[in-house]
Amino acid sequence: MTSTVTVAVDANGADLGPAEVAAGAAIAAQQGVRVILFGPAAQMQPVPEGVTVVDAPVSIAKVADPVRAARSTPEASVVQAVRAVAAGDADAFVSGGSTGSALAAGLFEIRRDRGIHRPALALPIPVPGHPVTILDVGANTEVRPEHLVQFAFMGAAFAQAVLGVDKPRVGLLSNGEEAIKGTPLVVEAHEALTARALGSPIMDFVGNVEGTQVTAGVADVVVADGFTGNIALKLMEGVSQKTMAAVREVAMASWRGRLGGLLLRPGLRAFRDEIDPEGPGGAYLLGLRKLGVVPHGRFTRYGFSQAMLLAARGVRADVVGRTHAALEAAGALKAPAPLAQERAGGSEPATTVGGS
Amino acid sequence: MTSTVTVAVDANGADLGPAEVAAGAAIAAQQGVRVILFGPAAQMQPVPEGVTVVDAPVSIAKVADPVRAARSTPEASVVQAVRAVAAGDADAFVSGGSTGSALAAGLFEIRRDRGIHRPALALPIPVPGHPVTILDVGANTEVRPEHLVQFAFMGAAFAQAVLGVDKPRVGLLSNGEEAIKGTPLVVEAHEALTARALGSPIMDFVGNVEGTQVTAGVADVVVADGFTGNIALKLMEGVSQKTMAAVREVAMASWRGRLGGLLLRPGLRAFRDEIDPEGPGGAYLLGLRKLGVVPHGRFTRYGFSQAMLLAARGVRADVVGRTHAALEAAGALKAPAPLAQERAGGSEPATTVGGS
Numbered sequence: 001m002t003s004t005v006t007v008a009v010d011a012n013g014a015d016l017g018p019a020e021v022a023a024g025a026a027i028a029a030q031q032g033v034r035v036i037l038f039g040p041a042a043q044m045q046p047v048p049e050g051v052t053v054v055d056a057p058v059s060i061a062k063v064a065d066p067v068r069a070a071r072s073t074p075e076a077s078v079v080q081a082v083r084a085v086a087a088g089d090a091d092a093f094v095s096g097g098s099t100g101s102a103l104a105a106g107l108f109e110i111r112r113d114r115g116i117h118r119p120a121l122a123l124p125i126p127v128p129g130h131p132v133t134i135l136d137v138g139a140n141t142e143v144r145p146e147h148l149v150q151f152a153f154m155g156a157a158f159a160q161a162v163l164g165v166d167k168p169r170v171g172l173l174s175n176g177e178e179a180i181k182g183t184p185l186v187v188e189a190h191e192a193l194t195a196r197a198l199g200s201p202i203m204d205f206v207g208n209v210e211g212t213q214v215t216a217g218v219a220d221v222v223v224a225d226g227f228t229g230n231i232a233l234k235l236m237e238g239v240s241q242k243t244m245a246a247v248r249e250v251a252m253a254s255w256r257g258r259l260g261g262l263l264l265r266p267g268l269r270a271f272r273d274e275i276d277p278e279g280p281g282g283a284y285l286l287g288l289r290k291l292g293v294v295p296h297g298r299f300t301r302y303g304f305s306q307a308m309l310l311a312a313r314g315v316r317a318d319v320v321g322r323t324h325a326a327l328e329a330a331g332a333l334k335a336p337a338p339l340a341q342e343r344a345g346g347s348e349p350a351t352t353v354g355g356s
Numbered sequence: 357m358t359s360t361v362t363v364a365v366d367a368n369g370a371d372l373g374p375a376e377v378a379a380g381a382a383i384a385a386q387q388g389v390r391v392i393l394f395g396p397a398a399q400m401q402p403v404p405e406g407v408t409v410v411d412a413p414v415s416i417a418k419v420a421d422p423v424r425a426a427r428s429t430p431e432a433s434v435v436q437a438v439r440a441v442a443a444g445d446a447d448a449f450v451s452g453g454s455t456g457s458a459l460a461a462g463l464f465e466i467r468r469d470r471g472i473h474r475p476a477l478a479l480p481i482p483v484p485g486h487p488v489t490i491l492d493v494g495a496n497t498e499v500r501p502e503h504l505v506q507f508a509f510m511g512a513a514f515a516q517a518v519l520g521v522d523k524p525r526v527g528l529l530s531n532g533e534e535a536i537k538g539t540p541l542v543v544e545a546h547e548a549l550t551a552r553a554l555g556s557p558i559m560d561f562v563g564n565v566e567g568t569q570v571t572a573g574v575a576d577v578v579v580a581d582g583f584t585g586n587i588a589l590k591l592m593e594g595v596s597q598k599t600m601a602a603v604r605e606v607a608m609a610s611w612r613g614r615l616g617g618l619l620l621r622p623g624l625r626a627f628r629d630e631i632d633p634e635g636p637g638g639a640y641l642l643g644l645r646k647l648g649v650v651p652h653g654r655f656t657r658y659g660f661s662q663a664m665l666l667a668a669r670g671v672r673a674d675v676v677g678r679t680h681a682a683l684e685a686a687g688a689l690k691a692p693a694p695l696a697q698e699r700a701g702g703s704e705p706a707t708t709v710g711g712s
Contacts, residue, residue, distance in 0.1 A: 128602045138531060141539055173493060175586035181499055183583050211590025215598040227539050228584055230531035234567025235591045242571040243599040245482045250623035257623045263616030267606035275602075344625075 003281030004034050005312040008090035010078040013098040015298045018043045021096050024304025025051045028036035031305075033312040036090055038077040048148040056080045061297075066100030070108060072164040078102055085290045092291040092311040094304070102294045103139060103285060109337025113320055115333030119145065119287035120151045121226070121294070122158055125281035128271060131219030133159050134173075136226040137233045137283060143225045146332070148172065148189035149196055150206070153326045154286040155221035156203035162310050163220075167202065171209030171219035173228060181208055185225070196330040203320065226281055240275070278303030281310040291319055360390050361668040364446035367395025367689075368508030369417030369454040371654045374399045376699070377452050380660025387661075389668040392446055394433040412436045417653070422456030426464060430488045438465040440644045448647040448667040450660070454659045455483050459495060459641060466644040469676055471689030474499065475643035476507045477582070477650070478514055479589055480636035484627065486573030490529075492582040493589045493639060495499040499581045502688070504545035505552055506527065509578035509682045510642040511560035517673035518666050523558065527565030527575035529584060537564055541581070543700055552686040558678065596631070637666040647675055 009025060010020035018037075025035040029050030037044060041055035041292040056077035060069035070079055078098070082105040084090045093110075095102030103121070111118060116161050122135035135155045140147065152170045159168040173192055174182035179190050184273060191207060197205035226255065247268075251261025273279075281303060282295035291314045295309040327333045365381060367374035371445045374393075378400040381391040385406030393400060397411035412433035416425035426435055430543060434454070438461040440446045449466075451458030468475060478491035491511045496503065507528045517523040528546055530647035535546050542562070546564060553561035565575050570588065603624075605619025629635075637659060638651035647670045649663040 127598065136483055141531065173587060175497065186583075211587045211592075212594040212597075215594040227531050227542075228587060231529060231567045232591055233582060234531075235570055235588055236567075236595050238571040239592050239595040240569075240599055242483065243596055247620075247624070248604055248628050250620055250627055253623055255440040256619045260616040260619030260623075263612045264603075264606055264620065267609055267616075268603070271602050271606055273464050336690045348628060 002240070004032065005092070006034040006036060006090040006316045007092050007094055007308045008036045008038065008081040008084040008312050009094045009304075009308065010061075010081040011044060012056075012059035012077045012103065013096035013101075013332050014304070016297075016300060018096070021304050022051070022053075023049065023301035025308065026315040027301060027305035028308035028312070031095070031309060033308055034310060036084060038081040038084075054080065060101045061096065061098035063101070066098065067104045070101050070104035076101070076105075077218070079105045079109065082106055085088070086110050092293070093316040094293045094295065094307045094311055096295075096297075096304075098296045098297065099138070099283065102292060106285050106288055106292045110290050112287055113289045113324060114220055115324065115327060116154075116287040117147050119148055119285055120154060122155055122284045122286050123282075124159075124163060124205045124284075125233065125274045125320075126277065126279050127215045127217075127235060128274050130215070131163065131280070132214060132217075132219060133163065133221045134214075134233055134241050135221070135223060136229050136231050137318075139285070140226040142227070145185055145188040145192055146334075148185070148223055148225070149192050149332050150287070150327060151223045152193055152197070152203065152205065152221070153200075153330065153332060154323050155223060156200075157282060157319050157323040157326055158286055158314070159220050160202055161319035161322055162314040163280070165220045167204050168203045168220040169206045170197070170221040170223060171206045171213070173207040173214070173222050173224040173232065174210065174279050177208050177210060179207060179214075181247045182299070189223075196332050200326060200330055202326045244272075249251065278306060281307035284314070286319070286323070289320065292313060323324070359447070359643070360388065361671045362390040362392060362446040363448050363450055363664045364392045364437040364440040365450045365660075365664065366417075366437040366452045366458065367393050367396065367400060368412075368415035368433045369452035369457075369653055370651075370660070372656060375659050375661050378404065378407070378409075379657035381664065383657060383661035384664035384668070387665055389664055391438070392440060392666060394437040394440075395452070405600070410436065411532045412421045416457045417452060417454035418459070422454065423460045426457050426460035432457070432461075435461045435465065441648075443480065444467050447671040450649045450667055452653075452660075454649075454653065455494070455639065455650045460538065462641050462644055462648045466648070468643055468645050469645045470507045471680065471681060471683060471692075472504050472508055472510075472643040473690050475641055476503075476510060478511055478640045478642050479638075480515075480519060480633045480640075481592060482633065482635050483573075484630050486571070487636070488570060488573075488575060489519065489577045490570075490585050490589055491577070491579060491642065492585050494586040494668045495641070496582040498583070499541070501541055501544040503550055504541070504579055504581070504688075505548050505688050506551055506643070506683060508561065508577070509556075509559065510679050510687060511579060511680055512556075513644055513675050513679040514640060514670070515576050516558055517675035517678055518670040519636070521576045522635065525560045525575040526553070526577040526579060527562045527569070527576070529570070529578050529580040529588065530564040530566065533564050533566055533569075535563060545579075548666070552688050556682060556686055558639065558682045580656070588705050596689065600628075619686045634662060637663035640670070642675070642679070647671060658662050668692055676679065
């Protein structure tokens with residue numbers, strides 16, 4: 001546990017530029033994480049202590065087809081960063097802000113962990129008082145019940161290892177609490193999860209969770225297919241922003257309001273800090289042989305540093321190993337594929353982002 | 357247009373009791389709507405002017421299996437109210453608060469309109485500045501692309517006839533704006549809608565709408581399957597409540613906050629009024645031969661009166677006829693079923709609530 005963790009970071013793609021990512025790396029390095037930055041070296045001078053810079057100016061963060069770009073641009077910074085992890089030169093990777101290219105590169109270069117059907121994107125959402133991690137938020141538009149079962153274990157292991165939740169309560173997002181509510185996919189996953197989670201040391205399956213309950217603190221991890229999960233997270237973002245904007249508007253509409261807003265400001269600022277999406281570091285790519293984190297492109301150095309620090313925590317706490325052990329104990333690992341297929345990347349249909 | 361509209365109302369099921377529903381009926385009657393109340397007559401005395409009371413004390417609002425109860429309890433108040441509409445004694449129905457029983461009774465007694473695949477539940481959500489109607493919010497857990505196409509026209513006709521939106525902008529809820537984003541269901545519905553909506557006089561199809569855009573005012577109507585729509589609406593409710601509760605908490609945490617909250621109160625009250633779910637009257641059951649409205653059980657007399665008044669507006673503006681005409685013009689009506697099947701209720705699989 002005392003060995004230094006190395007994180008490979010793609011410095012391209014951030015709205016504020018590579019220098020902001022480098023500033024995040026400096027913060028992470030000060031806290032004991034070794035960082036290798038892949039990006040335009042000229043824009044990241046002077047190199048912070050504890051940080052290595054590899055000059056990789058080519059960016060595929062803004063391309064139209066990130067899957068194709070990740071395959072055809074080996075010199076791209078994100079591909080180089082991910083390849084460093086695949087080669088064992090780093091323990092985890094952090095992208096500078098483009099989900100598509102990071103996801104594609106991660107899938108191609110690092111590959112799925114043994115027995116995992118599909119990787120998933122997990123996003124920890126800082127709901128006040130009750131943070132909740134939603135997965136999948138977009139890697140797999142369509143899934144099968146056994147995929148949701150694995151997502152549940154992956155999310156639980158993540159919440160335990162990275163977010164420090166003791167025995168995460170895991171719920172299935174559905175249109176009603178009863179076990180019979182939901183699509184056939186959800187109903188079947190519910191039944192399978194009830195059986196698989198029995199006696200699990202890393203998760204407490206709490207059953208179906210309705211939309212109103214996602215923010216109510218009844219579950220630490222909420223499992224959904226990538227279509228529903230993506231809609232859910234963006235709805236939460238939209239409604240929360242809209243509501244805060246309305247409160248702000250009220251506080252600007254009159255002298256009474258302005259004075260009231262002034263008095264409330266310190267309290268509201270603390271609230272805003274609590275729900276700051278930069279705190280949890282971004283979306284986590286789970287189910288690969290190594291951990292990957294995709295901060296939002298609009299993040300500041302703080303968010304990028306959190307991504308690196310939490311990725312390092314995930315490595316130290318062995319989120320990949322924990323996931324594997326829990327799935328194995330629950331009998332939820334995928335049966336080994338025939339050798340020929342295994343070498344071609346397994347018999348499973350590719351993840352959406354994989355593009356095939 | 358000057359003929360009086362009659363609304364049949366189930367007075368059972370409201371959290372505040374039948375008297376509150378009767379008080380709502382009194383408000384609607386004062387504004388020119390004829391109301392027939394079905395419920396415990398003894399609890400609705402004196403009978404308001406313009407209101408008729410039919411003693412129907414039996415309630416199936418709280419039963420475990422509303423579908424079975426709606427079939428096997430002809431004396432239930434909701435069944436009687438719906439039957440009055442089916443018989444032509446009333447033009448639309450309003451339930452006292454139980455979605456399940458109202459939906460089941462509506463489906464059994466009033467039946468689908470000619471050429472409609474599936475009825476849907478539409479909920480107008482009072483987003484500040486940009487109200488948005490989501491459908492389906494729970495009548496159909498699973499749908500086919502042609503169902504989503506019809507939901508789009510049903511929602512547009514509703515927004516035009518009941519909410520007074522000139523030419524409603526209709527979007528498909530998805531995990532990305534591009535036409536290729538979404539499940540195969542959504543992608544196929546997108547393609548079909550693009551073709552069907554071309555030149556439609558009642559709708560402007562704006563394509564896919566992401567979660568963040570639902571509250572951004574880009575669409576007046578958002579179409580989804582009942583599983584996703586139900587999750588979406590409850591998430592919006594949960595996040596909005598949670599955010600307002602957090603603001604309230606800040607305003608209670610210190611003397612500064614308390615004073616600030618006091619100053620902001622009038623403005624926040626106006627905001628709360630604007631987003632009051634009682635304003636739009638509840639969820640609308642569309643696609644039947646007559647209009648039905650299901651207010652939330654927790655509503656006060658105001659919400660119930662709104663349900664009756666807006667149901668009457670929907671009748672006057674002929675929401676059913678407009679939907680039919682628009683679907684016919686777009687070539688999106690279902691082909692007539694063979695006679696034997698038509699008599700048995702059509703060849704379509706039943707709506708979720710139908711239970712079979």
